[in-house]
Amino acid sequence: MSAVAALRLHPHDDVAVAVVALAPGAALPGGGHAAEAIPAGHKVALHPLAAGSVVRKYGQAIGATTQAVAAGAWVHVHNLGLGDAAPRLPGGGTATAPVPVTPRTFEGYLRADGRGATRNYLAVVTSVNCSAHVARAVARRAEDRLHEFPGIDGVVPITHASGCALDGRGAAIDVLRRTLAGYARHANFAGVLMLGLGCETNQLPDLLAAEGLRESDTLGATTIQGEGGTAATIAAGLERILAMAAAATGVKRVPMPLSHLTLGLQCGGSDGYSGITANPALGAAVDRLVAHGGAAILSETPEIYGAEHLLTCRATPVVADALMARIAWWEAHVAATGGSMDNNPSAGNKAGGLTTILEKSLGAVAKAGSTPLNAVYGYAEPVTARGLSFMDTPGYDPVAATGQVAGGANLIAFTTGRGSVFGCRPAPSLKLATNSDLFRRMAGDMDIDCGRILGGMSIDAMGEEIFEALVATASGRLTKSEELGIGDDEIQPWRLGATM
Amino acid sequence: MSAVAALRLHPHDDVAVAVVALAPGAALPGGGHAAEAIPAGHKVALHPLAAGSVVRKYGQAIGATTQAVAAGAWVHVHNLGLGDAAPRLPGGGTATAPVPVTPRTFEGYLRADGRGATRNYLAVVTSVNCSAHVARAVARRAEDRLHEFPGIDGVVPITHASGCALDGRGAAIDVLRRTLAGYARHANFAGVLMLGLGCETNQLPDLLAAEGLRESDTLGATTIQGEGGTAATIAAGLERILAMAAAATGVKRVPMPLSHLTLGLQCGGSDGYSGITANPALGAAVDRLVAHGGAAILSETPEIYGAEHLLTCRATPVVADALMARIAWWEAHVAATGGSMDNNPSAGNKAGGLTTILEKSLGAVAKAGSTPLNAVYGYAEPVTARGLSFMDTPGYDPVAATGQVAGGANLIAFTTGRGSVFGCRPAPSLKLATNSDLFRRMAGDMDIDCGRILGGMSIDAMGEEIFEALVATASGRLTKSEELGIGDDEIQPWRLGATM
Ligand SMILES: [Ca+2]
Ligand SMILES: [Ca+2]
Ligand SMILES: [Ca+2]
Ligand SMILES: [Ca+2]
Ligand SMILES: [Ca+2]
Known part of the structure; x- marks a missing residue:
């Protein structure tokens, strides 16, 4: 595994992301070379793009070129706009159906009502x-x-x-x-x-x-x-x-299908690596879990605000409408409390290489993988659908995860770049570090080092490792936050309305 | 001390409160007799009242008669209205100046900056x-x-x-x-x-x-x-x-004047006795503390809503305006979150004998005693004024007391009828039971039995006992909630705005 200088996040992508600052002539994935200097975290074209071309990152449209772009050129606000490139119609479809797989089991507790549990x-x-x-x-x-x-x-x-x-x-x-x-x-x-x-x-x-x-x-x-x-x-x-x-006491774990697993997806303390290492790798693990009949819950509505079609294009019209209704609720809710919704890339985001709101939100949505969105739930509603669903929650980690666990999540996967120390009993929470420096600095808190992707490990191989860790954790292997006894103080129900 | 059937809460009052259901002919405070049946908790006229007379309870106007009322008659919605009897103008003045007293000290910790502390x-x-x-x-x-x-x-x-x-x-x-x-x-x-x-x-x-x-x-x-x-x-x-x-370690308590005491006033889990036992008795204790140069903080804005003039009539125009500004803020705040302010007596309140909003709010305000209102503070602002001040907080006990303690309260007095088990480290919290049944049932949690007022003890004598308990507590005597180790979970800063 040798360090990579630029990452192509999906085989269909038109751009790669510079992991470090690239000098002109630096090698790119697929055999090309940088035609100019590319700042770290920014995008570089992998092949020539005509003016008005859709540009894909994470395998998804993030915008369209506003002029012709040469192979190896820097791609940012000067030549990339939102355009009308985004698939805005339900079922417009970038979702991939789960692939059939060999059945797998985990060792869980079988409750009297037939439900499976990961802890007792x-x-x-x-x-x-x-x-x-x-x-x-x-x-x-x-x-x-x-x-x-x-x-x-x-x-x-x-x-x-x-x-x-x-x-x-x-x-x-x-x-x-x-x-x-x-x-x-x-x-x-x-x-x-x-x-x-x-x-x-x-x-x-x-x-x-x-x-x-x-x-x-x-x-x-x-x-x-x-x-x-x-x-x-x-x-x-x-x-x-x-x-x-x-x-x-004395209840024993027994083998049960992965359809008993409901995985809550979380990110907190994101950094510039979240969208290129831990989040897409977790997405690859989610695709595997879904293929095995399991469920995953994407949440944190404010973080997809303005880019809802990233999800509606993977959903039926009924599910898409349910999501749009939640978005409308948030607009009214935040306006009533004197705030405003704004998920557009900030000046800091742009300096870091994020050009459009689609690209920014895709960094968060990447942790949900690529399968269809099957259902939309209100906060803490029981999640009965299998496959991928969305639960409307704030982005705030403890409040978001509390809704997921209340909805039945029995596993949490939490990506972090700055270093969260989150836990959420009774569900084990696997902490996925976006970079190896964090993994080393907070070794007692981090479960998996997704920074190895920057060292040459493929996102798919990282996803496979995360998937296996999820199965082992569901079967009883303790996470770092469980070893530390973390997870009571982070239970925080979403509070609405005025305190009188 | 023999059980009393009806209580006059202040020497100037026109009505007494029936502690139990009174039969016609039952003896009243001051020598009169009930002219008809008076339900428990309801008011009875102590002397004849002409139509349009101001009616006083707690020594304060609670409304005006809508018809002539005979001595010993039941006083309620059929013959008492809000009228324009309430003193609505600042400085209109029901406040009594603190009386001079012999200086008292407590045993406190003297900090390097000259402040006094009740705990270490x-x-x-x-x-x-x-x-x-x-x-x-x-x-x-x-x-x-x-x-x-x-x-x-x-x-x-x-x-x-x-x-x-x-x-x-x-x-x-x-x-x-x-x-x-x-x-x-x-x-x-x-x-x-x-x-x-x-x-x-x-x-x-x-x-x-x-x-x-x-x-x-x-x-x-x-x-x-x-x-x-x-x-x-x-x-x-x-x-x-x-x-x-x-x-x-090793810091010693030293005698210091009571001007170092800042007492937060709280009530929670009120019952029909709150307004006639513990609250007015606490008010009598507060008058003593204020006379000694100490400070007391009344709070719980929603519980005085609609009867603000109970406080503005005890304040200078500047202080009154500050209170009215907080009231206006609450109206906007609650409307924005889809609720409404309403502190009017409910059907249940009326069945229990409360006729007007003034009377209801006076039950809560009674715990602040009768001295002038010297200042109004926003939530958690440092309370520097001595004497009585108001801090704008919700009525919710943990949130209200957290604001007071953050503002510098180093003692809390908490009246309760249903049985609160509140604590708020680092401030000791004295629990004042409104009735003796509660005091017996929750003996491990209650500090003082104010139900003895129903057995014949005067409100003033009860106030004296509470005052002495406050001084002893300030000097290091443990409260029940401290013995039980209560007071971390109840620290709850007021949360405003949307969680994103
Ligand atoms: Ca989050
Ligand atoms: Ca909690
Ligand atoms: Ca109350
Ligand atoms: Ca209260
Ligand atoms: Ca707390």
Whole structure:
């Protein structure tokens, strides 16, 4: 593996990306040479392009030339525009159907209702901030006794800032209830205790009724006021969780098809390498997972804003309309709070080599691979579709991943260039470094070094390695964030509406 | 002390409140008798009232009679309206000047800059959710070693949900920075480590510059990316905090005037007794604190909405205008997020005996006592005025108290009828039960039983007891929530703007 100076991200691409600053005459992928100096991170033409030609990167149109471009020439704002090159119609189709593959299995937990799980946790889910301390105390004391109950990975306190002083009807409480219910029914939890204060707006009986949940041996519900205060509730909660631990101990992993895997896709702390190493490599892994019948969830709506057709062109009209409805919601939401949506390349983006909004968004969308978009979900809605789907979430890592996990994600793959230390119990989170320097500097936090692509490893081979790591992780291999015990503080339900 | 059937809340009142359902002929305060049946919680006239008379409760106008009312008659919606009885003009004046008193001291910590403190904590303050796990880990490991450093009360992790994916300019980040800076400079912290991830919107250098904070021996700042990951940052953070512990150990309490006390007023989980026991008794304690030169902060703007003149009539025109500007902000803020402000008595309020919005809001405002309103502060702004001031906050307990503590509150008094288990390190929080049943049921969480007012104890005597408890707490006596270790999860900065 020798260091590469320029990367072609997809076999159909018209441009390569300079990994380092290229001098005139530098060798390009496919045998050509740079005709002029190309700054690092910028694009260089791999063959002559007539004026008005569609230009492809990631195998997708990022714009059209505004003049003729010679082979080896620098491609940027002086000769590339948005044009009308982008496929804007649903089904216009750059999606590739998943290829048939030899069936694979992972070692998972088979739940009584037929669902597969990648971990075997218990949870204390709070209705309101007022029960957060007690929930943490129950979880901590229960974890201190887990040595008595082999095979249980931990007890997760699901705490948050909201649950009272919000409108008792409407989007804010609906989203909160859906998120908490999503955790309560997550397959990675063998048992859940719902814990309230007692007088909060987000009443537990209402939450359970609204979400179709019923109390059972594996789903308890109680309040601090009902139990008679902090100490009594900690004691009662601990007893209840330990009873669930006794029932859930000794459960064994069994082989099950990869269709039980639901992978949440995340990126945070992106850098100039995200779009050329970790993101496309994760996309290659997603294509493999989808081919095996698994599911992947792309999210972070603000990061595709203005380039929605990157996704609608891979979707049926019904799915495309659902996505456009979410985009319209965001425009109204952000305007109401006095902000504005803007995902256009900034001056800094352009200096770094990103020319159009399509190209910028493709860097984020690349982690979703190339298969059709099958469904669009609201935040924290249960993800039942297999293949690729989209869940509407903010771009903020903890809020976005919380929606995915609440929707059933039992694996997270997280690309990072600056160095995130994210975790999201009960789902393991694999951290994919976009560059080898980061991988070395934060070796205790990073799982996979995608910077090796800059050393000559192909995106496809990197995708294969990520795919195998996902299967191994689903089967029980600990991620770095799990080794470090990270993943409680990052559970952050999306908060809408005013705090009163 | 014998049980009372009806309470006159202030010597000037025209009505008493029935503590239990009164039969015709039941004795009333002052020697009269009920002329008809009076439901529990409802008002009864203490003397004849001509049509159009101002009616006073809490010593304040709550409305005017719409017809003549006989002594002993039930006073409610059938004979009491809002009228124009309320003093709507600034300086219109129901405030009573603080009475001179014999100087008192408490035993506090005197900081190098001359400020007084009620506790001696250290803190790890996070810029962003991404550093929450590391901050908690540092705090927990440091607390495990505090036995080596006598006189330090604990290490508080100041974590939150925000700090990235928000607008880098504007109210949302300004309020967040102000809140975090308020904790960083809180007198109850002998040392603070500011901890970021490294790539977040809320950059530590910008926060420090915007808030005029400078790194020093007692104010450190570092990032996880800068330190090289989770494990390295925990080790470095622990070393830094332990160095601060070594410098802060052995500090002794000394007598200092009560002007060093800043008391945050809170209520949460109110019930029908809040307005007649704990809140007016706390008000009597606040009048004493103010007379001694101390400061008290009333907050929870949505709970006075529609009855602002309860406060503006106690303020100069400048202070009154500042309050009205905050009210106008709330109207716009809540409308923008699709909600509406409404603090009018609900059907349930009316069934419980509350007739007008003035009366309802007075139940909350009663905890601020009767002295002039000297200042109005934005959320988390440093409270420098002595006497009574108002800080604009939501009503939601954790968010409201976080603003007060960030503003410098070093004591919290929290009235509760349903049973809150609130705590807010580094400030001790005294829990005042509105009824004795709650005090017994949640004995481990409640500090003071204000239900004794229903057994015949005067509001003034209860106020005296609360005042003495505040002084003792300020001097180091632990509150129930401190004994239970509560107060980290409840730190919740007010979040404005959209999460992107
Ligand atoms: Ca949480
Ligand atoms: Ca993100
Ligand atoms: Ca917190
Ligand atoms: Ca309240
Ligand atoms: Ca409150």
